[in-house]
Amino acid sequence: MKTIPGTALVEMGDEYAVERAVTHLNNVKLFGKRLNVCVSKQHSVVPSQIFELEDGTSSYKDFAMSKNNRFTSAGQASKNIIQPPSCVLHYYNVPLCVTEETFTKVGTEIQIV
Numbered sequence: 362m363k364t365i366p367g368t369a370l371v372e373m374g375d376e377y378a379v380e381r382a383v384t385h386l387n388n389v390k391l392f393g394k395r396l397n398v399c400v401s402k403q404h405s406v407v408p409s410q411i412f413e414l415e416d417g418t419s420s421y422k423d424f425a426m427s428k429n430n431r432f433t434s435a436g437q438a439s440k441n442i443i444q445p446p447s448c449v450l451h452y453y454n455v456p457l458c459v460t461e462e463t464f465t466k467v468g469t470e471i472q473i474v
């Protein structure tokens with residue numbers, strides 16, 4: 362949202378996704394700050410409101426058809442177990458070239474606040 366720095370408008374696929382996002386992400390601490398997640402009065406992203414960010418990237422990104430989207434179909438979504446944020450990292454589809462040592466190294470380099 363260009364008019365309110367530090368905020369973003371995220372359009373979800375359905376009302377249940379919105380409910381889950383608010384339930385599981387509101388007040389979660391991320392990078393030293395608390396997220397404030399709530400339902401917007403605006404029901405969707407308006408294309409005329411898309412702008413360029415300070416780093417030159419677009420303020421809009423559509424992940425609906427991303428290969429990493431686990432909710433592209435009702436059948437696929439029904440296999441997902443929705444869990445709130447925790448200290449447990451669930452990492453799926455690890456490339457075969459990643460060894461346990463590589464994964465451990467990456468994990469120790471990440472600093473979670």
